[in-house]
Amino acid sequence: MQTAFTNICERMGCFQELTAFKRGTVIGCHLCNKSIRDISLLLNIPQSTVSGIITKWKPLGTTATQSRSERGQRMLKRTVCRSCQLYAESIAKDLQTLCDF
Template sequence: MQTASTNICEILCNKSISDISLHLNIPRSTFSGIITKWKQLGTTETQPRSGRPRKMTVHCAQKSPTVCRVKS
């Protein structure tokens, strides 16, 4: 009996980033970012950061503050 991880490895191991992103239906740029983060940090979890996140971006503030609010 094979486990799910064995089946995934048979499909995805030794494949290129482009092939894996096509198979998982994830954009290549997103997938390569995940791989880069894993290689640098050893995890894909969000890391702590200093300060409070902004309520809206500078770009949105210039356009229309009521339309572009970032939801908390």
């Protein structure tokens, strides 16, 4: 007997990453002027996923997953914007403690 959760997991994939082939297929369909809705129905993946793949592909030119290396940069920007009167040494110390360097 299937529960509602297993039914959703089968449809949505439970947050599993798409294969490189499927991401490439999305881009191929996009280059053939298929709409996001058509691609979604054809490949049985959500429209938001199709849109996200296309949106990330346009500026980068690749469908490979990107690393999360920008975390330190975002935290530094947030720290500096929060208080413009901080000294560079205190900002560096805060960043090191937050990122465990």
